[in-house]
Amino acid sequence: MGGVGSVVQSVVGRVRFGLIDLIRRTSTVSILHELEAIQFESPPQLQERQQALLQGYVDLVRKASPLYARLTGFAQFPVIDKAFANANRAGLVNPGYRGKVVSKKTGGSTGEPFVYATGVKAQSYLWAAILLSWRVAGYRLGEPVAFIAGTALFGTGYKQRIYYALMNVHMYSAFDMSAARLEAYAADIARQRCRLVYGYASAIHQLALHINKSGRRPQFRLRGVVCTAEVLTPAMRETIEQAFGVPCFSQYGCNDAGVSAYECERRSGFHLITQRSYFEVLPGGRLVSTDMANDAFFLPRYDTGDLVEMAAAPCPCGRGFPLIKNVVGRANDLVEDSAGNTVHSEFFTHLFREDRRISEFQVVYDARELVIIVHCADAAFAHPPYLERIAAALAFDTIRFAVNQPFVAIKNGKHRFVMRVDNVEQALGETLAC
Template sequence: MNAPNAISPAPAPSLLATLRFRLIDLVRGTNTLELLDTLRRQQYESPEKLEAQAGLARTRYLEELRTLPMFSAVRSFDELPVTNKKFINAHREELRNPHYKGKVVRKKTGGSTGEPLVYYTSSDTQSYLWAGLLLSWEVAGYRLGDPVAFLSGSSLSGTGMKQQAYYALLNVRIFSAFDMSTAAMTQYAESIQSGGYRLIYGYASAVHRLACHLNATNTRLQHRLRGIVCTAEMLTPAMRKDIERAFGVPCYSQYGCNDAGVSAFECENQQGFHLLSMRCHTEVLEDNRLVATDLVNRAMYMPRHDTGDLVRMSEQPCSCGRGLPLIAEVLGRQNDVVVDPRGNAVHSEFFTHLFREDARIERFQVVFDDRTLTVNLHGASLHAAQLEAQCEAYRQRILASLAFDELRFVCNEPFVTQANSKHRFIIRRPAA
């Protein structure tokens, strides 16, 4: 293993950048800057030292978990059941920590199964979320306060006025992955060229689609980018090659599952994901399912949470010198971009965010081909006779972005399944 001096210390941020981030921390009740400094040091500690620290965190977590009636008899992680979205939604209030008096942040996510999850996190969890993200950006050349282009949906960027103020302080501009039409991508490219951005961060499929647009039109931007970080989906070697060809800078992948406390990033070697083991306890089951426990979240306990992802851990340390556990490969996390016959496209998360606040919709699936898009909504209060009226607003929103020959809404019909029996909420049918 190489010595830690293989990586030089992060450049000191400007006074303005520091003040901006401290203001964000003050308003959110987080300590992102201090934690980022800690993570910069900890990532190069030995695996043995990191595991000892994680062991202490696991012990503390179990002691606190036993104060909840449903877990009072638990003595080890092995005795805990594997939890999922259905379990957490059913026992949400029972899983909250009655002794936690700090700031609570409500989260709602659709995730890869299309089933919404509502949960609560603490300010410490939010600190780890952002510190881990900034650490992954620094690998790509980011320096605190640099302008960043976000190619994403609201799961990354948020839409409220408070979120917009945060991103202004972060020096971030949002480019919507919910509109990937040719006209929009041309505009995005022009803005990236003229905006002085040093980093692009966004959904892997959305960044890749923009890269393919640039390559297909033989467009080469004159930009100030140092690197690109992709998230939310697997970044395949072919996708990475297309992106690096389009922009001429290194492209990295970042992996996370915030509800389970998972935060991992590629280093300069691009040989896997370094897992922030100080934040979460991870287990890989026999079927390669990643089960993780957020050890930092004291607002709500979600032990042994099934992430829905399949991974393979590396048995060898990375030559970069980091002592963090290494996820060699994420085997099962790939969403489709939904593309209509005219070439308009939206990221699959468009539908997750479209339906996630509707309590009537328990699960959903979107199936499309070259002509038809079918939205299958599941919920006890949904009935076929009233469906067209109930879904009119959704129909109009979809038609504003996509133009299929036929847009169908059905309810409580069997989901289309795949060979591995895993439910996917976006499925592209092959052309006939």
């Protein structure tokens, strides 16, 4: 009976996603099958595929864009960023593109929201890569999925609601994470017999903390959890796996740059899909990428603003895609004091990672004050050695902890480890008033 049920599930899943591709005019399912097949090719084979795709992309850009017409090859293309794209938008639009254009907007967590466009092929690769990361976690096409996120991950229009209904997705907002709402989320995920939880790492972590604290785990039927959009720390992963009783995976992406990367079963890095992205790592670890699938709006050699560390060798799992060993964070995830001293958010991650009392943290600062909001089991938490270590690296009039206060949120519902604000006390006060 189980075998028959699996066959029926497979057929229904293909029908559901076939309808989505038909409505969107995408080819997500066929690209997913292609990626599943080629991911185990050798690195040289995948590099050969990538070079052929890059050459076709370069030829198209040079032909279609006056900004690149006089450049003889990809090596002459400059590294560009959001400012360049905003200033040269007309020259980046492909006048020969005749397909459906999808307008996109970055969430603005870097402080500089960015509006760009993608075509059908890029949209197909985007969703195929997401599904590939789900497949590693045990997901089968058409199975019910719980989305826990904000508007940066799922849209709110009627078309999105149709797509998510066909995908069998159940949406849970990351904007309301009260105890009562978390209790309802957990119960509904169990009731809907969801096989996968997908969404913001911080939101899923909050739900996991609630489940662990309550001591009541619903009868989940999950195969796995996939976190995206934010850094998943080892402590967060451990908490999530304890709450849901299944493996927790992380996914990394930067859609405007065409970057899609996923963890395999070993969970020791991110496999970067080179069928869509031609990536470069500049000195210092800055990731630059070209979305070779975006033939509607060109962003060649686009600076993602992310800092990464690449693995020296392919993953032992056998997949040939290059492996991102570590996503350090965004280049602007820096704390800078008035004297010009700077530290990256990783400074704090390393500082706190061995302290099992701390489940999450956020650094909020202005010109004079730095506050570390810590969520931890010890309500009287005050660790002077931490403050001394921070004070040795950064000069602020005041450095202190705020224990178990709500985090300062950004509009798209994501959690940022580091936030510069105009006034710390005002930002904390507004958060407490919400």
